Amino acid sequence: MIRCGLGYDLHRLAPGRPLFLGGIEIPHPAGLLGHSDGDALIHALIDALLGAMGEGDIGQLFPDRDPRTKDIRSTELLRDVCARLKKKRLAVLHADAVVVAERPKLGPYFPAMKAALAPLLGLPPDGLGLKAKTNEGLGLIGRGRAIACWATVLVGPKS
Ligand code: MG
Numbered sequence: 001m002i003r004c005g006l007g008y009d010l011h012r013l014a015p016g017r018p019l020f021l022g023g024i025e026i027p028h029p030a031g032l033l034g035h036s037d038g039d040a041l042i043h044a045l046i047d048a049l050l051g052a053m054g055e056g057d058i059g060q061l062f063p064d065r066d067p068r069t070k071d072i073r074s075t076e077l078l079r080d081v082c083a084r085l086k087k088k089r090l091a092v093l094h095a096d097a098v099v100v101a102e103r104p105k106l107g108p109y110f111p112a113m114k115a116a117l118a119p120l121l122g123l124p125p126d127g128l129g130l131k132a133k134t135n136e137g138l139g140l141i142g143r144g145r146a147i148a149c150w151a152t153v154l155v156g157p158k159s
Contacts, residue, residue, distance in 0.1 A: 002093070003054075003155045007047030009040040010148040012140075021099070021106070021147065022113030022130070023075045023120070028104050032147060035064035039074035041099055044151035045117070046074075046081050048095070052155035053088060078120050091158040092121045096129035097151040102144045106132040 013019075017031030022041045032038030046058045055061075062069050062077055069077070085092070095117075099106055110132075114125045121128060135141035141148055 001157070003052040003090075005048035005050065005052030005153045005155065007044040007049075007051065007151040007153075008149070009043040009047065009058075010141075010146055011038045011040045011043075012146045013144065019104075020074065021101075022109065023078075023116030024109060024112045026104060026106075026109055030144075035066075036062070036069055036072045036074050036077065040147055041097060041113070041149045041151070042074035042078050042117070044097060044149040045095060045121075045153065046078055048151045048153040049081050049085060049092070049155070052153050053085060053090065055084075075116065075120060078117070082120055082122065085155065086158065089158045090155050092123055092127075093154040093156045094127055094129075095121055095123065095151065095153045096131075097149060098131045098133060099147065099149050100133050100135055100141055101147040102134050102137065102142050 011032035013030040014033045015030045019026045019028040019031040020037040020039045110130045140146045
């Protein structure tokens, strides 16, 4: 059976914090606030994967009061979730994501993000779609105070 999953996440940007997004560090005067490194793109992907597995959400799996995940790189959380997927004899067939950010301009970083994320997901680089949108200057995202991400995955039996 082919399963789909949908994930969404939003984190506030805080001045002086390193910006981790899509598994890489991006030079920017502000970074995403969170218990982990705040990587909203990976968190949206994780929720999509958990959805496809028929499980809960990232907050249930990695509670934000757990000292073991304080400031953890989200790539490690994704690695854990992909291992759970494998245990269920499932594999990611494709993933697609939209990042909504007023700045920085993300397009130039997509190749590095794909190089970081595709191997973790067990996908070739073109098995992961990434798109960037601005919020047209509207709201907190439009004022550069937050970044939101949507992700969808297709999961199927491991061949
Ligand atoms: Mg999050």
